Amino acid sequence: MIDHAEKAAEFIRDEPRTDWHDESLWFIRHKRDKASQDVPEWEQLRELASGIKDNVLSELDHYLEQFEANALQNGVQVHWATDAAEHNRIVHSILKKHGVSRMVKSKSMLTEECHLNDFLAEQGIEVVDTDLGERIIQLREEPPSHIVLPAIHLKKEEIGALFHEKLQTREGATDPGYLTEAARGHLRQKFVEAQAALTGVNFAIAETGGVVVCTNEGNADMGVHLAPVQIHCMGIEKIIPKAEHLGVFIRLLARSATGQPSTIYTAHHHRPRPGAEMHIVIVDNGRSAQLGRSDFRNSLKCIRCGACMNTCPIYRRSGGHSYGYTIPGPIGSILTPGIDLKAYSDLPFASTLCGSCSDVCPVKINIHEQLFRWRQIIAQEGYLPSGKKRALAWFGKIMARPAWFRFTGKVARLALRILPRPFLYNRFNEWGKARELPEAPRESFQEWYKKNRR
Amino acid sequence: MKVGLFIPCYIDQFYPQVGIATLELLEKLDVQVEFPANQTCCGQPLANSGSEQEAEPAYHHFVDLFHHFDHIVMPSGSCTYHVRKHYDRIEQTAEVQHVRKNTLDLSEFLLDVLNLQSLNARFPYKVGLHQSCHGLRGLRLGPDSEQNLSRPSKIQTLLNMVDGIELVDLSRPDECCGFGGTFAVGEPAISVKMGKDRIADHESKGVEVITAGDMSCLMHLEGIIRRQGKQMKVKHLAEILNGVQL
Numbered sequence: 001m002i003d004h005a006e007k008a009a010e011f012i013r014d015e016p017r018t019d020w021h022d023e024s025l026w027f028i029r030h031k032r033d034k035a036s037q038d039v040p041e042w043e044q045l046r047e048l049a050s051g052i053k054d055n056v057l058s059e060l061d062h063y064l065e066q067f068e069a070n071a072l073q074n075g076v077q078v079h080w081a082t083d084a085a086e087h088n089r090i091v092h093s094i095l096k097k098h099g100v101s102r103m104v105k106s107k108s109m110l111t112e113e114c115h116l117n118d119f120l121a122e123q124g125i126e127v128v129d130t131d132l133g134e135r136i137i138q139l140r141e142e143p144p145s146h147i148v149l150p151a152i153h154l155k156k157e158e159i160g161a162l163f164h165e166k167l168q169t170r171e172g173a174t175d176p177g178y179l180t181e182a183a184r185g186h187l188r189q190k191f192v193e194a195q196a197a198l199t200g201v202n203f204a205i206a207e208t209g210g211v212v213v214c215t216n217e218g219n220a221d222m223g224v225h226l227a228p229v230q231i232h233c234m235g236i237e238k239i240i241p242k243a244e245h246l247g248v249f250i251r252l253l254a255r256s257a258t259g260q261p262s263t264i265y266t267a268h269h270h271r272p273r274p275g276a277e278m279h280i281v282i283v284d285n286g287r288s289a290q291l292g293r294s295d296f297r298n299s300l301k302c303i304r305c306g307a308c309m310n311t312c313p314i315y316r317r318s319g320g321h322s323y324g325y326t327i328p329g330p331i332g333s334i335l336t337p338g339i340d341l342k343a344y345s346d347l348p349f350a351s352t353l354c355g356s357c358s359d360v361c362p363v364k365i366n367i368h369e370q371l372f373r374w375r376q377i378i379a380q381e382g383y384l385p386s387g388k389k390r391a392l393a394w395f396g397k398i399m400a401r402p403a404w405f406r407f408t409g410k411v412a413r414l415a416l417r418i419l420p421r422p423f424l425y426n427r428f429n430e431w432g433k434a435r436e437l438p439e440a441p442r443e444s445f446q447e448w449y450k451k452n453r454r
Numbered sequence: 455m456k457v458g459l460f461i462p463c464y465i466d467q468f469y470p471q472v473g474i475a476t477l478e479l480l481e482k483l484d485v486q487v488e489f490p491a492n493q494t495c496c497g498q499p500l501a502n503s504g505s506e507q508e509a510e511p512a513y514h515h516f517v518d519l520f521h522h523f524d525h526i527v528m529p530s531g532s533c534t535y536h537v538r539k540h541y542d543r544i545e546q547t548a549e550v551q552h553v554r555k556n557t558l559d560l561s562e563f564l565l566d567v568l569n570l571q572s573l574n575a576r577f578p579y580k581v582g583l584h585q586s587c588h589g590l591r592g593l594r595l596g597p598d599s600e601q602n603l604s605r606p607s608k609i610q611t612l613l614n615m616v617d618g619i620e621l622v623d624l625s626r627p628d629e630c631c632g633f634g635g636t637f638a639v640g641e642p643a644i645s646v647k648m649g650k651d652r653i654a655d656h657e658s659k660g661v662e663v664i665t666a667g668d669m670s671c672l673m674h675l676e677g678i679i680r681r682q683g684k685q686m687k688v689k690h691l692a693e694i695l696n697g698v699q700l
């Protein structure tokens with residue numbers, strides 16, 4: 001069970017660091033605002049993107065088959081994986097066939113979700129993440145804390161220390177330029193040695209059978225261009241019907257993610273290079289189950305821009321690791337209950353339902369409404385903590401009985417007025433740990449009204 | 455036009471002055487307003503905690519009390535949003551539909567129904583407006599910083615009718631205060647941190663009074679302000695519009 005509140009409390013204990021984390025992400029959210037304001041038709045674009053994805057989800061089977069047929073025609077080898085284990089096995093079998101012992105991999109949240117690195121390491125294959133942020137967390141042996149900025153939780157001093165230990169950079173060096181250059185040199189070697197390259201997929205075009213990969217570092221392209229075997233792993237929801245739809249998503253993606261007009265590299269892969277092999281692995285891993293849940297299916301529209309994380313006031317103050325899943329933040333909190341309701345039953349409650357995520361989302365996923373819906377299911381399935389359950393049942397009874405309501409209110413106000421502080425402020429009072437309780441008036445509004453207006 | 459006044463449960467118990475201000479303001483504007491006895495709660499705290507089902511008796515109770523009014527007015531964007539949006543799970547009788555359609559936040563009623571143009575109120579202070587999320591993003595009472603749509607802000611429009619008021623610009627104009635109902639006690643660390651950060655934003659702009667359309671946000675912020683021994687005050691929108699003085 002993930003205890004989000006506990007992990008968040010731990011994170012916040014270092015308040016200056018929490019402020020730094022919050023500010024870093026707010027800065028990106030702010031850049032996103034400015035970039036989106038430069039596009040007068042921004043809201044129409046969101047509407048359009050959402051509509052295209054609605055269509056994709058309602059005809060996903062058809063588009064997937066079309067995509068496969070076109071990819072096969074292009075000479076690509078297409079594989080289907082029901083779950084993470086099958087995905088990992090498929091990738092491994094491709095690598096084994098070619099005797100690959102070293103592979104480079106650009107950012108792919110899907111392979112994080114499937115824990116591919118660990119699996120391949122057990123098979124004796126070295127996987128090097130070539131996205132700088134991913135490489136950093138790989139060297140630290142920890143999961144990403146953000147889907148676009150995997151190492152956003154780390155300060156440059158920490159990265160300097162890590163690089164000093166692992167890449168022999170100068171002790172105490174924190175200059176981002178210097179550290180990036182060192183990582184580049186280190187990665188270059190890995191690119192040259194790699195016998196295979198794996199990338200994630202941002203968009204898979206049914207009409208052409210090609211995949212599109214968006215990065216800022218060009219690392220995905222470098223890997224693919226150098227290695228004799230290229231593998232692209234994608235969830236079934238990455239499909240878009242036509243190449244002409246790409247423009248809608250490309251305009252939204254980078255602006256929403258980082259406030260850039262587009263990512264630096266937008267690579268289109270359609271067919272293997274002469275003498276090389278190209279594979280696409282299409283993965284379900286719980287997605288079709290989510291597709292079957294009418295209240296939650298449109299969570300599959302997600303284009304993984306990370307904007308809902310950057311805007312989320314809770315994510316910014318609790319960090320990605322507090323969610324205990326590869327995809328944290330608001331979108332993670334509506335995806336995870338579909339994966340394991342009990343284990344992640346805390347996450348839909350890690351929200352004030354402020355709705356900022358839904359309004360920032362470039363494909364208009366009604367994230368906060370889905371959080372509300374998951375809460376209902378979690379309560380129905382009996383996964384609320386028992387104390388909370390009792391309190392709610394009690395509250396429900398009172399609220400349907402006006403006389404009880406008035407009586408309880410009166411007693412509570414009286415207690416607030418006459419009880420000495422230690423009775424009111426103790427370890428059972430979560431409200432009162434850092435906040436005063438409201439001052440209790442002698443008269444409720446109802447009592448006042450009776451006296452003054454009747 | 456018959457108007458039914460609903461006073462949310464926590465306002466009834468802890469902030470009667472907000473209920474009084476709402477009532478007096480409506481009376482001053484010659485609204486025939488009635489406050490039906492026996493009201494309790496709109497059911498939102500239950501539903502937001504996953505217990506929609508347990509909230510149903512409260513929904514029926516609310517509809518029974520209010521369906522014969524032309525408008526149901528309340529000084530809370532959050533409760534208004536709840537009635538309009540979440541009373542969809544009980545049978546949609548004519549009464550329920552009527553109630554859902556005609557339940558209005560105070561600011562909506564003043565501007566959209568009464569067409570209010572001016573007010574006789576003075577509040578010569580530096581005021582920071584806290585945009586309560588359910589009013590802002592649920593009822594769309596104003597533009598939010600996420601969407602690129604221009605819509606006038608109802609609450610600001612009303613505050614601008616008040617004499618002497620100085621509304622400040624915040625660096626984060628519509629970030630959540632961290633109250634969130636049971637979130638406030640379920641995730642107390644983040645809830646308080648969010649509140650502290652909001653207060654700091656207002657404080658850095660020299661705000662003397664924080665106002666909002668929802669008292670629940672203000673209850674949370676006030677709890678932190680008082681614990682920290684700060685001088686800032688909180689006042690509900692209705693109080694300022696009704697001419698409250700510090």
Ligand code: SF4
Binds near residue numbers: 303307360364365
């Ligand atoms: S849910 Fe929306 S905002 Fe969040 S990552 Fe996905 S596309 Fe971006």
